[in-house]
Amino acid sequence: GAVVSQHPSRVICKSGTSVKIECRSLDFQATTMFWYRQFPKQSLMLMATSNEGSKATYEQGVEKDKFLINHASLTLSTLTVTSAHPEDSSFYICSARDSEGHSTGELFFGEGSRLTVL
Amino acid sequence: GQNIDQPTEMTATEGAIVQINCTYQTSGFNGLFWYQQHAGEAPTFLSYNVLDGLEEKGRFSSFLSRSKGYSYLLLKELQMKDSASYLCAVYSHDYKLSFGAGTTVTVRA
Numbered sequence: 317g318a319v320v321s322q323h324p325s326r327v328i329c330k331s332g333t334s335v336k337i338e339c340r341s342l343d344f345q346a347t348t349m350f351w352y353r354q355f356p357k358q359s360l361m362l363m364a365t366s367n368e369g370s371k372a373t374y375e376q377g378v379e380k381d382k383f384l385i386n387h388a389s390l391t392l393s394t395l396t397v398t399s400a401h402p403e404d405s406s407f408y409i410c411s412a413r414d415s416e417g418h419s420t421g422e423l424f425f426g427e428g429s430r431l432t433v434l
Numbered sequence: 435g436q437n438i439d440q441p442t443e444m445t446a447t448e449g450a451i452v453q454i455n456c457t458y459q460t461s462g463f464n465g466l467f468w469y470q471q472h473a474g475e476a477p478t479f480l481s482y483n484v485l486d487g488l489e490e491k492g493r494f495s496s497f498l499s500r501s502k503g504y505s506y507l508l509l510k511e512l513q514m515k516d517s518a519s520y521l522c523a524v525y526s527h528d529y530k531l532s533f534g535a536g537t538t539v540t541v542r543a
Contacts, residue, residue, distance in 0.1 A: 322476075350530075350531070358535065359521060359533045359534060359535045359536045360477070360521070360533045361533075362530060362531070362532065365530070407474075409476050409477075411531075423467075423479075423531055424479075425476040425477050425478070426476060427475070427476050428475065428476045430474075
């Protein structure tokens with residue numbers, strides 16, 4: 317199946333700093349990527365939809381100024397958590413759908429990034 | 435909004451069969467997915483249903499009834515490695531994928 321790579325897999329940072337997470341589709345083009353957040357023992361919650369070449373669409377309750385999303389190419393989306401605080405500690409997962417329709421439309425997930433804010 | 439319900443936990447014995455039910459109410463429907471997620475890892479794709487009926491894939495089968503807003507994932511010949519969380523997810527009309535809370539399946543020897 318298609319491969320989505322996410323980096324870094326783990327990051328620990330101090331409160332108040334910013335952290336950037338990259339999501340790459342390795343063998344297909346993705347005009348749309350999705351960013352999810354998952355707290356322990358909870359399901360994935362969609363944070364935002366990242367659209368190549370345009371602004372991201374944020375879900376209700378997600379601060380767009382805190383979670384900056386950039387989708388500069390058909391294979392790369394980045395999520396930057398600005399001024400991170402301990403409550404931002406979570407598992408962040410990106411996903412992408414093959415834009416050329418070479419699959420059933422399923423989402424392919426990155427490996428996830430575990431953020432710990434001290 | 436989306437409303438996707440599935441049981442929180444299920445326990446079964448190695449070699450047995452377990453059925454995980456999922457009911458949904460969504461604004462539009464473009465398909466239903468089942469994903470498997472082991473602790474600390476990203477979800478992996480199991481199945482996709484867009485038409486009514488049963489889809490069989492080896493030990494795993496998935497069923498969909500669109501009129502009832504209902505799906506189930508059937509795991510047969512359970513193995514210890516099947517212990518994981520199973521997520522029901524629905525594509526709504528705008529092709530956003532919304533997830534249920536997940537069902538944690540524990541397989542006992």
